[in-house]
Amino acid sequence: MEARRHPTIRDVATRAGVSKSLVSLALQGSSRVSETSREAILAAADELGYRPNASARNLGSARSRTIGIFLLDLHNPITADFVDAVRAEARARDYRTILVVGSDDAAAEYAELEKLLEFRVEGMIALGHRLPVRARRVISAGFPAIIVSSEHPRVPHLASIANDDVAGAQMAVDHLVGLGHRRIAHVTGGSNAVAQRRQAGYEAAMRRHRLARQIRCHVGAFSDVGGHAGMLDALSRRPRPTAVFVCSDFAAVGAMAAATQLGLRIPEDLSIIGYDGTNLSALPTLGLSTIAQPIAGMGTLATQLLAAHLDDGLPPPRSTLVEPQLVARSTTSAPPRPG
Amino acid sequence: MEARRHPTIRDVATRAGVSKSLVSLALQGSSRVSETSREAILAAADELGYRPNASARNLGSARSRTIGIFLLDLHNPITADFVDAVRAEARARDYRTILVVGSDDAAAEYAELEKLLEFRVEGMIALGHRLPVRARRVISAGFPAIIVSSEHPRVPHLASIANDDVAGAQMAVDHLVGLGHRRIAHVTGGSNAVAQRRQAGYEAAMRRHRLARQIRCHVGAFSDVGGHAGMLDALSRRPRPTAVFVCSDFAAVGAMAAATQLGLRIPEDLSIIGYDGTNLSALPTLGLSTIAQPIAGMGTLATQLLAAHLDDGLPPPRSTLVEPQLVARSTTSAPPRPG
DNA sequence: CCGTAGTGTTGGACCGTTCCAATAGCGTGA
DNA sequence: TCACGCTATTGGAACGGTCCAACACTACGG
Numbered sequence: 001m002e003a004r005r006h007p008t009i010r011d012v013a014t015r016a017g018v019s020k021s022l023v024s025l026a027l028q029g030s031s032r033v034s035e036t037s038r039e040a041i042l043a044a045a046d047e048l049g050y051r052p053n054a055s056a057r058n059l060g061s062a063r064s065r066t067i068g069i070f071l072l073d074l075h076n077p078i079t080a081d082f083v084d085a086v087r088a089e090a091r092a093r094d095y096r097t098i099l100v101v102g103s104d105d106a107a108a109e110y111a112e113l114e115k116l117l118e119f120r121v122e123g124m125i126a127l128g129h130r131l132p133v134r135a136r137r138v139i140s141a142g143f144p145a146i147i148v149s150s151e152h153p154r155v156p157h158l159a160s161i162a163n164d165d166v167a168g169a170q171m172a173v174d175h176l177v178g179l180g181h182r183r184i185a186h187v188t189g190g191s192n193a194v195a196q197r198r199q200a201g202y203e204a205a206m207r208r209h210r211l212a213r214q215i216r217c218h219v220g221a222f223s224d225v226g227g228h229a230g231m232l233d234a235l236s237r238r239p240r241p242t243a244v245f246v247c248s249d250f251a252a253v254g255a256m257a258a259a260t261q262l263g264l265r266i267p268e269d270l271s272i273i274g275y276d277g278t279n280l281s282a283l284p285t286l287g288l289s290t291i292a293q294p295i296a297g298m299g300t301l302a303t304q305l306l307a308a309h310l311d312d313g314l315p316p317p318r319s320t321l322v323e324p325q326l327v328a329r330s331t332t333s334a335p336p337r338p339g
Numbered sequence: 340m341e342a343r344r345h346p347t348i349r350d351v352a353t354r355a356g357v358s359k360s361l362v363s364l365a366l367q368g369s370s371r372v373s374e375t376s377r378e379a380i381l382a383a384a385d386e387l388g389y390r391p392n393a394s395a396r397n398l399g400s401a402r403s404r405t406i407g408i409f410l411l412d413l414h415n416p417i418t419a420d421f422v423d424a425v426r427a428e429a430r431a432r433d434y435r436t437i438l439v440v441g442s443d444d445a446a447a448e449y450a451e452l453e454k455l456l457e458f459r460v461e462g463m464i465a466l467g468h469r470l471p472v473r474a475r476r477v478i479s480a481g482f483p484a485i486i487v488s489s490e491h492p493r494v495p496h497l498a499s500i501a502n503d504d505v506a507g508a509q510m511a512v513d514h515l516v517g518l519g520h521r522r523i524a525h526v527t528g529g530s531n532a533v534a535q536r537r538q539a540g541y542e543a544a545m546r547r548h549r550l551a552r553q554i555r556c557h558v559g560a561f562s563d564v565g566g567h568a569g570m571l572d573a574l575s576r577r578p579r580p581t582a583v584f585v586c587s588d589f590a591a592v593g594a595m596a597a598a599t600q601l602g603l604r605i606p607e608d609l610s611i612i613g614y615d616g617t618n619l620s621a622l623p624t625l626g627l628s629t630i631a632q633p634i635a636g637m638g639t640l641a642t643q644l645l646a647a648h649l650d651d652g653l654p655p656p657r658s659t660l661v662e663p664q665l666v667a668r669s670t671t672s673a674p675p676r677p678g
Numbered sequence: 679c680c681g682t683a684g685t686g687t688t689g690g691a692c693c694g695t696t697c698c699a700a701t702a703g704c705g706t707g708a
Numbered sequence: 709t710c711a712c713g714c715t716a717t718t719g720g721a722a723c724g725g726t727c728c729a730a731c732a733c734t735a736c737g738g
Contacts, residue, residue, distance in 0.1 A: 006459075006724095008723090008724055008725080009724065009725060010724080010725095018687075018688090019687065019688050019689075020688090020689090020724090020725085021687075021688060021689075021690095021726085021727085021728095022686080022687060022688075024725070024726060024727085025686095025687090025726095028726085032685070032686065032687090033686075033687090034685085034686060034687090037686080037687085049480075051453070051456050051457060052457055052724090052725075053398070053457065053459060053723085053724055053725065054394070054454070054457035054458045054459070055393070055394040055395070055397040055398045055403075055458070055459065055723085055724080055725085056394070056398055056693090056723070056724035056725035056726085057457075057724080057725055057726075058394040058693090058725090059392070059394045059395055059398055059692090059693045059694065059695085059723090059724080059725070059726090060692075060693055060724075060725045060726035060727075061693085061725080061726050061727080062693090062726090064394075073419075074413075074418070074419035074422055074423070075416060075419040075420075075618070077414060077416075079413070080412075080413035080414040081414075083413055083440065084413070087440075087447075088447075091447065091450065096454055098437065098438075099437075099438040099439075099440075100438075101422070101426070101438075108426075108427075108430065111430065114390070115393070115435060117390050118390060118391055118392065118393035118396075119393045119394070120345075120392060120393070120394065224622060224623060224624055225623060228623075228624075253622065253624050254623070254624060256624070257623075257624035279414070283563060283592065284563060284564060284567075284593070284596075285563055285567075285592050285593055285595070285596035345694095347693090347694055347695085348694065348695065349694080357717075357718090358717065358718050358719075359694090359695085359718090359719090360696090360697085360717075360718060360719075360720095361716080361717060361718075363695070363696065363697085364696095364716095364717090367696085371715070371716065371717090372716075372717090373715085373716060373717090376716080376717085391694085391695080392693090392694055392695070394693085394694080394695085395693070395694035395695035395696085395723090396694080396695055396696075397695090397723090398693090398694080398695065398696085398722095398723045398724065398725085399694075399695040399696035399697075399722080399723060400695080400696050400697080400723085401696090401697095401723095
């Protein structure tokens with residue numbers, strides 16, 4: 001309780017018998033400090049349990065070497081992978097990070113953003129499709145920011161990194177066609193931009209494989225309930241599809257349940273492939289084939305671009321697409337009867 | 340790029356035609372500032388886009404009004420609920436929060452802890468069963484901290500909040516017995532303390548229901564693979580159990596797969612109940628009955644205790660147990676044949 | 679023997695706040 | 709009219725670092 005004052009750089013200096021300036025230099029790892037002094041200083045710091053005060057450091061120096069991570073949804077499992085990647089890369093480049101989480105409550109979300117600015121972060125990396133209005137204003141005013149998202153919001157000075165949804169959807173279709181499927185249906189994710197791009201990729205690939213007449217889109221959603229409904233619709237048509245590309249992993253879980261309820265075995269009677277590569281799909285008991293977004297890679301890339309901008313003044317590219325990856329597991333196989 | 344200097348309190352003062360001290364007072368909401376001055380100051384601050392500098396504020400005042408949240412695993416879905424609860428409560432009490440995440444890499448984890456201390460957080464709330472050695476040392480030295488975990492680590496000055504695993508396990512058994520089951524097996528989580536308490540609760544409840552001779556423990560783990568193995572073991576005995584209490588939700592998913600593979604229908608042939616109340620269990624396609632830890636409540640309580648300690652000097656209770664809750668879904672029902 | 683370059687070290691200004699003691703202005707009762 | 713108390717306001721000293729210009733000391737070439 002009685003938290004006695006933290007030792008300061010001056011306490012260390014007194015103990016080591018040098019000036020505070022030399023302590024500062026030594027702790028920064030300057031090469032102009034003699035071996036003798038350095039050792040004495042480090043020893044003194046250790047004995048006193050000295051810990052630098054981040055506030056004082058940030059005040060005194062022009063740069064905070066801190067970047068803010070703005071997250072939309074802590075519940076989404078890909079968030080964790082993303083954060084891990086950003087943090088690792090930031091650490092490697094000697095930046096520290098502050099995490100901040102959006103919220104349904106606009107006031108709370110704004111408070112979080114304020115916090116980022118009050119801590120004088122040098123730049124920000126955001127994950128998610130949405131960006132608070134005030135954030136847009138700050139970014140437009142020249143605050144360095146990179147958004148990792150499928151959308152590219154029309155905000156001046158904002159760079160974006162996105163997964164190539166169109167290409168990913170095509171990979172899903174290519175995979176199914178490669179297994180021998182022809183009647184391939186698609187359960188969509190609704191009318192948002194992401195869902196539309198995935199649908200466009202599906203349709204383009206089908207046409208490319210000369211399967212334009214087999215194109216069947218069934219309205220669903222990114223939730224498991226939506227996938228369930230979309231799948232029931234898909235399976236009500238005759239002849240039934242032998243494979244279904246579902247808009248997301250979460251929706252695919254619902255879709256699998258629907259197929260199982262109708263007595264279909266997966267993958268013997270019906271192949272199913274999802275999208276996102278969440279760790280939900282990796283559950284051994286599900287074994288869902290999916291198109292994985294390289295979320296960690298996107299985090300790393302975002303950090304590299306931001307750091308390059310801050311350190312060398314390189315302007316980050318306005319918009320970058322990264323390639324998704326096919327992960328074939330046990331929900332896709334050859335169709336029941338060839339053809 | 341050309342980030343022109345941030346406006347400071349002095350810029351605001353000049354513009355409003357008052358002294359910097361008065362600006363400081365006004366922005367803190369002091370009642371000793373005249374209405375006229377206050378309005379002029381707020382207007383000037385707004386026009387300049389003034390934003391307080393958190394570093395300077397923390398340097399100048401004795402207290403940072405910031406508490407650190409130390410997380411072990413961002414991937415665990417309960418983490419998000421916990422963070423939400425802590426943040427909401429902290430905000431209500433006018434504390435800000437900094438998130439910090441542990442890591443498998445000890446050096447990285449230590450760096451995160453350092454960061455917390457460098458930002459001079461006033462206290463810390465940790466979620467998880469493990470605490471870095473250095474953290475224990477800092478806490479023992481008097482740093483206010485509360486851990487939310489099933490363990491109570493033997494660290495001086497550390498308060499803990501835990502879910503009552505023993506009571507929770509008993510609730511699971513009571514539920515099954517109430518449905519008419521008598522041959523109730525348990526898939527354990529191994530030899531750690533949490534698993535042992537859940538097992539102890541299971542055995543105590545069985546004895547209380549005069550079912551001591553039906554006690555069957557099958558070694559598993561907290562993973563889905565572990566649950567799968569434990570369940571296979573449980574189902575290899577004759578007569579088969581009619582219900583199984585599995586140590587965790589994640590393990591229960593594996594256990595369900597094992598039962599299904601053996602051709603058993605859930606819940607018609609076999610009832611299964613998990614533990615934790617993760618949102619995994621809430622998936623409509625699983626509908627897993629479970630014992631939910633009131634994780635949000637634990638986060639709120641931890642924050643209240645810590646704030647009370649910091650504000651009023653109340654010492655938090657060394658150790659608090661909170662009651663879990665039964666969530667009955669669709670994996671539990673009456674046994675095939677009564678008795 | 680002296681100017682010079684390089685190395686190691688130092689004091690002090692400064693960063694943007696908070697906090698405190700001091701003060702100016704003003705009505706008020708003796 | 710003046711000491712008094714009250715309110716609104718002020719300047720300046722912290723806070724704990726970084727950074728810079730200046731300095732002492734040594735080594736060295738001319």
